Amino acid sequence: MKIAILPGDGIGTEIVAEAVKVLKVLDLPFEMETAPVGGAAYEAAGHPLPDSTLALAKAADAVLFGAVGDWKYDTLERRLRPEQAILGLRKELGLFANFRPAICYPELTHASSLKPELVAGLDILIIRELTGDIYFGQPRGRRTAVDGHFPGSEEAFDTMRYSRPEIERIAHVAFQAARKRNRKVTSVDKANVLETFQFWKDVVTEVHAQYPDVELEHMYVDNAAMQLVKAPKKFDVVVTGNMFGDILSDEAAMLTGSIGMLPSASLNAANQGLYEPSHGSAPDIAGKGIANPLATILSAAMMLKFSLNQPEAAARIEAAVQSVLSQGLRTADIYSEGTRKVSTREMGDAVVAAL
Amino acid sequence: MKIAILPGDGIGTEIVAEAVKVLKVLDLPFEMETAPVGGAAYEAAGHPLPDSTLALAKAADAVLFGAVGDWKYDTLERRLRPEQAILGLRKELGLFANFRPAICYPELTHASSLKPELVAGLDILIIRELTGDIYFGQPRGRRTAVDGHFPGSEEAFDTMRYSRPEIERIAHVAFQAARKRNRKVTSVDKANVLETFQFWKDVVTEVHAQYPDVELEHMYVDNAAMQLVKAPKKFDVVVTGNMFGDILSDEAAMLTGSIGMLPSASLNAANQGLYEPSHGSAPDIAGKGIANPLATILSAAMMLKFSLNQPEAAARIEAAVQSVLSQGLRTADIYSEGTRKVSTREMGDAVVAAL
Ligand SMILES: CC(C)[C@H](C(=O)O)[C@@H](O)C(=O)O
Ligand SMILES: CC(C)[C@H](C(=O)O)[C@@H](O)C(=O)O
Numbered sequence: 001m002k003i004a005i006l007p008g009d010g011i012g013t014e015i016v017a018e019a020v021k022v023l024k025v026l027d028l029p030f031e032m033e034t035a036p037v038g039g040a041a042y043e044a045a046g047h048p049l050p051d052s053t054l055a056l057a058k059a060a061d062a063v064l065f066g067a068v069g070d071w072k073y074d075t076l077e078r079r080l081r082p083e084q085a086i087l088g089l090r091k092e093l094g095l096f097a098n099f100r101p102a103i104c105y106p107e108l109t110h111a112s113s114l115k116p117e118l119v120a121g122l123d124i125l126i127i128r129e130l131t132g133d134i135y136f137g138q139p140r141g142r143r144t145a146v147d148g149h150f151p152g153s154e155e156a157f158d159t160m161r162y163s164r165p166e167i168e169r170i171a172h173v174a175f176q177a178a179r180k181r182n183r184k185v186t187s188v189d190k191a192n193v194l195e196t197f198q199f200w201k202d203v204v205t206e207v208h209a210q211y212p213d214v215e216l217e218h219m220y221v222d223n224a225a226m227q228l229v230k231a232p233k234k235f236d237v238v239v240t241g242n243m244f245g246d247i248l249s250d251e252a253a254m255l256t257g258s259i260g261m262l263p264s265a266s267l268n269a270a271n272q273g274l275y276e277p278s279h280g281s282a283p284d285i286a287g288k289g290i291a292n293p294l295a296t297i298l299s300a301a302m303m304l305k306f307s308l309n310q311p312e313a314a315a316r317i318e319a320a321v322q323s324v325l326s327q328g329l330r331t332a333d334i335y336s337e338g339t340r341k342v343s344t345r346e347m348g349d350a351v352v353a354a355l
Numbered sequence: 356m357k358i359a360i361l362p363g364d365g366i367g368t369e370i371v372a373e374a375v376k377v378l379k380v381l382d383l384p385f386e387m388e389t390a391p392v393g394g395a396a397y398e399a400a401g402h403p404l405p406d407s408t409l410a411l412a413k414a415a416d417a418v419l420f421g422a423v424g425d426w427k428y429d430t431l432e433r434r435l436r437p438e439q440a441i442l443g444l445r446k447e448l449g450l451f452a453n454f455r456p457a458i459c460y461p462e463l464t465h466a467s468s469l470k471p472e473l474v475a476g477l478d479i480l481i482i483r484e485l486t487g488d489i490y491f492g493q494p495r496g497r498r499t500a501v502d503g504h505f506p507g508s509e510e511a512f513d514t515m516r517y518s519r520p521e522i523e524r525i526a527h528v529a530f531q532a533a534r535k536r537n538r539k540v541t542s543v544d545k546a547n548v549l550e551t552f553q554f555w556k557d558v559v560t561e562v563h564a565q566y567p568d569v570e571l572e573h574m575y576v577d578n579a580a581m582q583l584v585k586a587p588k589k590f591d592v593v594v595t596g597n598m599f600g601d602i603l604s605d606e607a608a609m610l611t612g613s614i615g616m617l618p619s620a621s622l623n624a625a626n627q628g629l630y631e632p633s634h635g636s637a638p639d640i641a642g643k644g645i646a647n648p649l650a651t652i653l654s655a656a657m658m659l660k661f662s663l664n665q666p667e668a669a670a671r672i673e674a675a676v677q678s679v680l681s682q683g684l685r686t687a688d689i690y691s692e693g694t695r696k697v698s699t700r701e702m703g704d705a706v707v708a709a710l
Contacts, residue, residue: 083547094504113584114468131504134489134515138502140550145518147493149449149486155518156554160489163500163510190598192438195495199511225602226609229468229584243545247580247602254581 001030001308004060006037006053009082010281011291011344012066013040018293018348019064019300022320025352026313028304033060037089038068038082038281048085057089062307063274064300065089067281082281090130095266095274096166097173098128098245099302102232102252105261107325108334112257114232119255124235125177126252128245129170130266133196134160135242160196162241167200169269171207174239175214181236184215188224188240188248200241221248228252253278260292260333263299265306273307275299289343292331294321297351320354327354356385356663359415361392361408364437365636366646366699367421368395373648373703374419374655377675380707381668383659388415392444393423393437393636403440412444417662418629419655420444422636437636445485450621450629451521452528453483453600454657457587457607460616462680463689467612469587474610479590480532481607483600484525485621488551489515490597515551517596522555524624526562529594530569536591539570543579543595543603555596576603583607608633615647615688618654620661628662630654644698647686649676652706675709682709 003023007016020032035053036044045052048068057063068082078084089095104112104122112119137159145155171187178185187204189197201218208216219227221244227234228248232255240248253259262278277295285291298321305314329350330339342350358378362371375387390408391399400407403423412418423437433439444450459467459477467474492514500510526542533540542559544552556573563571574582576599582589583603587610595603608614617633632650640646653676660669684705685694697705 078547078553081547087548113470113473115470118468135548136503137512142550142554145516148491148516148518150518150520153518153520154554155516156550156552157492157514157516158549158551159512159514161500161503161510161512163503163505163508165505165508190601192433192436193442193490194513195497195511196513197511198433199497199509222601222605225580225606226614229606229609244602246545246577247599250577251580251584251606254584259581 005034008038008066008068010286015293015296016066019296049088065276094268098130100249133242167203175211184236275303323354360389362421363393363423365641370648370651371421404443420631449623453485455604488597522558530566539591630658678709
């Protein structure tokens with residue numbers, strides 16, 4: 001089995017190095033091969049997702065991804081910007097199912113913006129459709145408006161769209177995930193305004209007929225943004241489109257107060273997957289050795305479970321992370337009085353030791 | 356001067372009645388005329404926005420709107436559903452500038468989900484573009500996919516779009532509003548993915564050249580959803596498109612913990628406006644006399660200030676609301692121990708008495 005290691009930009013290299021260290025001590029039968037991606041790949045090869053990197057990712061059983069992006073690339077034309085690499089990987093590998101858990105660890109509840117009683121024990125799974133919607137819909141671009149409020153003026157436009165099979169497959173993923181949890185799915189839409197999401201709602205309702213043991217609730221996206229703040233623990237599995245999922249999964253992650261702890265997985269129909277921390281490349285702290293590697297290490301655990309069929313090894317990593325937290329070790333982002341502040345590398349070493 | 360009073364559905368009639376009572380004691384030279392809207396209008400006239408209601412709204416200097424919607428209309432075809440009334444009014448009156456303050460009253464800080472230090476003194480103004488974007492873009496509908504992941508399958512689609520003049524005028528509104536506040540505008544986009552919002556970002560940046568005294572910051576919508584939770588007080592004026600504004604303004608309103616207190620205004624180029632509470636029709640508590648009328652009363656104050664050129668009367672209403680809060684009067688939604696729980700009508704009477 002083969003893992004493609006794509007560290008990327010900013011803190012990406014530092015946090016991925018710790019996850020690789022953890023994977024190595026498990027002594028499992030897989031190979032790892034590293035390639036540049038994002039700004040690093042643009043510097044090295046003139047493109048954020050060079051052919052060789054894409055070929056490696058396609059050939060691998062799983063991709064462990066750090067993070068991409070830096071302000072210094074903001075002025076590049078769009079197709080050369082670091083984030084095109086992640087969009088390209090999602091599209092080329094067909095990674096339509098994005099799993100983003102929002103979990104509040106007991107030791108870190110205090111770090112949340114929310115009152116502790118609202119987030120203690122929080123465990124939501126946001127399932128975001130990742131290869132459709134307005135992210136990839138055609139046509140898009142600039143043109144002269146022919147109708148609307150100002151015909152004749154310059155305008156820009158994008159196309160939101162979902163086809164029946166796209167909605168069906170992500171709905172199945174959500175209902176099946178809910179069966180392993182608390183058997184409740186909240187499907188988030190904007191059916192009162194958008195044709196695309198009226199269709200979404202209709203198709204999710206149809207698929208639900210095959211899962212009578214799972215409760216299905218429909219919620220408008222504006223209301224979901226509110227209910228996440230008001231009573232996040234009422235959610236179990238949330239399923240939504242690419243654009244709404246982008247917004248709501250980040251909102252939910254921030255509710256926990258410890259986004260540095262949150263992994264993510266993006267899977268295709270063959271369970272090939274890309275695994276990355278929920279946080280970004282944080283160029284402001286890159287190279288300082290203070291980033292939290294735990295989200296990446298937990299992403300490696302998701303990878304072992306979902307794509308590499310090593311659930312025991314995944315559970316061992318999760319237990320090791322739990323143990324370093326219980327020991328009171330904290331990187332700067334989750335530090336609080338009475339705990340011990342450690343560097344990126346010390347945190348990785350501590351997880352290795354706990355294994 | 357003429358005010359169209361459109362109470363609507365659910366708690367709409369109860370809360371608007373209190374605002375009308377407050378407006379009457381001011382003894383100002385304007386007429387009020389009431390018409391049905393939403394589900395109530397569908398029942399009465401077979402359409403959520405009957406021609407007579409639309410004509411009244413168009414002829415008036417301002418519209419005081421309650422709320423629309425009830426689950427019982429969920430099965431109607433889309434064009435007959437209550438929310439089409441509000442979309443129709445926005446479109447027909449050209450109400451492109453939506454002002455949604457998110458304010459945390461000192462007396463109600465404890466009601467927020469967030470820790471008090473994060474929201475105490477919160478005062479954000481979200482300015483949402485209200486007549487463009489994917490809400491009204493054409494074409495939209497269902498069709499057979501010709502490309503994408505599943506060509507040949509059924510799909511639904513919508514068009515996101517913004518023209519240059521649409522972005523320019525809302526940007527001017529935002530910069531001018533910021534001049535009366537803390538001179539900071541956060542423009543929220545998704546320029547890294549959407550053509551529409553790359554254009555949005557470019558045009559807002561151009562308009563900013565005319566406001567060198569105002570600070571402009573650009574933020575991706577996913578990050579904005581996070582920063583609102585993490586550090587809401589860092590925002591002053593937020594300006595964004597119709598879809599992102601729908602989500603973020605509701606998120607911001609819920610952060611305050613007292614959405615029953617938050618007014619809103621939707622203005623056109625002639626300062627004709629529609630004023631409504633930020634909360635919805637709450638059919639679950641309709642008719643019980645327990646809804647909070649203060650958001651509607653404060654919307655009437657915004658109306659006096661923005662559309663009826665009566666800033667002193669507006670200030671008197673705001674002071675009266677502040678005074679009933681200081682007296683410890685609370686409707687059920689904002690009640691806490693040690694305060695006095697009052698009904699919708701008692702709250703309206705208390706504001707009248709304070710005037
Ligand atoms: C970088 C960007 C294109 C990306 C997205 O919008 O999907 C990011 O926000 C994410 O959520 O992974
Ligand atoms: C009712 C609905 C169409 C509306 C919207 O999406 O604009 C509402 O959510 C709002 O924010 O006023």
